[in-house]
Amino acid sequence: MKRIQDIMTALLSEMPAAQQAKISSFQTLVNWKEIVGETLAAVTEPLKIEKEVLLIRVEEAAWRSELQFMKPELLRKIRENAGIKLKDVKFV
Numbered sequence: 001m002k003r004i005q006d007i008m009t010a011l012l013s014e015m016p017a018a019q020q021a022k023i024s025s026f027q028t029l030v031n032w033k034e035i036v037g038e039t040l041a042a043v044t045e046p047l048k049i050e051k052e053v054l055l056i057r058v059e060e061a062a063w064r065s066e067l068q069f070m071k072p073e074l075l076r077k078i079r080e081n082a083g084i085k086l087k088d089v090k091f092v
Contacts (some may be wrong), residue, residue, distance in 0.1 A: 015041075035081045036074065052087040054078065064091045 033041040044067070045057040058064045067074065068091070075089060 031082065035078055042077055047092070049084070051088070052076075052085055054086055054089045058091045067091050071077050 005049060009070050032044075036044065043060065043063045047055040047057055049055075051077070056067075058067060069087060075086060078084065078086060
């Protein structure tokens, strides 16, 4: 019996690159808590990926400032765990 993840990976590999990117972007939004951890997920909300930039809602200014310092590490986590190509993240 095949695992769903294996089936999805096989299906994804057969899709055109543009569709693969959209699905990977969607997975990032859905799996946000697993990617960034519970603490950051509690104070952030991924909104959308547009032109390789992830927009993240952050309600508190203090967290917004803190996340600016964490941006390189956050980008690394997202790229590694979600497998998507991002140029930047913006906090709104």
